[in-house]
Amino acid sequence: MSTVFNFTFVPWFRSVAPYIHMHRGKTFVVGLAGEAIAAGKLPNIVQDLALIQSMGVKVVLVHGFRPQVNEQLKAKGHAAKYSHGMRITDEVALDCAQEAAGQLRYEIEAAFSMGLPNTPMAGSKTRVISGNFITARPVGIVDGVDFRHSGLVRKVDVAGITKSLDFGAMVLISPFGFSPTGEAFNLTMEEVATSVATALQADKLVFLTEIPGIRLRPLEPETEENGIDTELPLAAAEQLLAQLPSPQQPTDTAFYLQHCVKACKGGVERSHIVPFATDGALLLEIYVHDGIGTMVVDEKLEELREATPDDVGGVLQLIEPFEKDGTLVKRDRTEIERDIANYSIIEHDGVIFACAALYPYPEARTGEMAALTVSPHSQGQGDGEKILKRIEQRARAMGLESIFVLTTRTMHWFLKRGFVQADPEWLPEARKRKYNWDRRSMVFVKKL
Known part of the structure; x- marks a missing residue:
């Protein structure tokens, strides 16, 4: 048995070595959908992120909290309201968002603090730093809809994030921003992750999402059997976006794709859409030749x-x-x-x-x-x-x-x-x- 294991393990380990060398010292921004946490995937994702960081990658983790906020609203008998694919954040929704963000932050920090023997976290010393790294502004009124406490990223504290990463820490960012007057705004994970990746000129932006990647229609011979296009040149991604309706929810094809395109146009070399339903999806996308989701790449580079x-x-x-x-x-x-x-x-x-x-x-x-x-x-x-x-x-x-x-x-x-x-x-x-x-x-x- 051990001989068979040696024959499979050694070539496999050698085959991932080039990627380990290539990614050392690089900066990755990972956007983690709140749905992944709701689906109980957090422990495995945390293990993989700790492993990636231990191999010399600087990691910024931006978490979402859409289902968690909706759960809090439901408990308060308050309906979740959306428009233009964004939450309308009234006073009750803002309270729920703050509660959900606080709870998730503690859950994530606790998961990174685990070091049980006989688990991938044994001996892992992952220091997690969170902070007020995002300055925000209100969305305001769009097409007659007042978005209240929903905001957009105005500025990213690049120096603060870089200092924390250089210190050897993983940076954890909640989708919240504050105005210079101290007002809190509810942001979207996707916009925060894209803005942070662009501001840092990160090497990768990876969204861990509900969707398995981008299915191109019509399917091309090069695509995988499941119809997922593993690599989309930026020009092809822009072309596809132009044909798609404006996205209203995360399962719409254009929802994550629009952010990948924006990041690539902003100087992020590669943006990925990866399914959290597949165990080890992050490792498969980063360290295996064909990956698992869809990568948007700026070929001009x-x-x-x-x-x-x-x-x-x-x-x-x-x-x-x-x-x-x-x-x-x-x-x-x-x-x-x-x-x-x-x-x-x-x-x-x-x-x-x-x-x-x-x-x-x-x-x-x-x-x-x-x-x-x-x-x-x-x-x-x-x-x-x-x-x-x-x-x-x-x-x-x-x-x-x-x-x-x-x-x-x-x-x-x-x-x-x-x-x-x-x-x-x-x-x-x-x-x-x-x-x-x-x-x-x-x-x-x-x-x-």
Whole structure:
């Protein structure tokens, strides 16, 4: 039994290591829907957040309290009132919101203080700091509706939050804000989390929600079987929003999506919508290649383009470690300089994170994709798929009917993406002459 466990645990643990390194020192803002707490998910979510923080991530947790406030209102025989997708906060609702926020804050702090042996919290020392980090202003009267004590974020105390995070604490923020005159305003968790993530220029904004992610209509072949689109470029997310009706409740497709789009446009690289119903959803989204919910990503941050002679140094630096460990066949600098026009790359802030080359064999209507490489620092972000798609586009533009790869290590990755194994004898004559029979590379072909 233990041998089987070792065989599964060791490769699994190694596979998540790149993400642990990549996220260390980053800032994540997590918006936790009040529904998740009402559904009894708090203990597991707290364990996962403590684990994420222990791996060097700075965490700001913004909790919601929609069902808890409604419960308090019901107990007082008072109806919950909404308009434009927001609560109308009268005096009674404001009292209920303050009671619910206080109660939830204590529940969350208590959950982070647990350190029972034989639980994931054993030995965990998570210091939680809350405070008046949000200055608010009233929503006012919209289309003749007076929102009373409902507010919007006016300002985020970036210095206060940053200082607390640098101190090693997790910052907990309730959806409340105060005006400079000391008046309290009931805010929405979604707006607070988005404003905080934007003000901090956080690396991620993650909403733990009732919905499993965004279902694109019509479904595309790339989407998962359950119809969830795991990655939405910002432009596609904006396009989708424009077609959707104005959201009235959290289960409406546009409800969380509008905040993800706003955060991305405000400089937050990636925004996620993740289902709290799935145990460990946060860990799955952050540390596993395909994730579990929907990620909205600002693609402008990454440039996917054909390489130029100026990129030779960056390409060499990227592929060298993979040549050393035998994943890639060694190429000398002269060869890369000669063939640089065959390469496509993904560049981010002047650093090359992924590359691949296309060598066409027009007489056989096929082409070889070679030197496909993704930096360990960006594995799991979909860069491999992006480069593959670009190579496929270039091959189609040349009138090729298929592309092929030779590999000794990464066959599963190609099989999952529509390649099928072929005999080395299938290779075009010119390529067969260069085939290294000692290396015993497998040949995989994909029809275009």
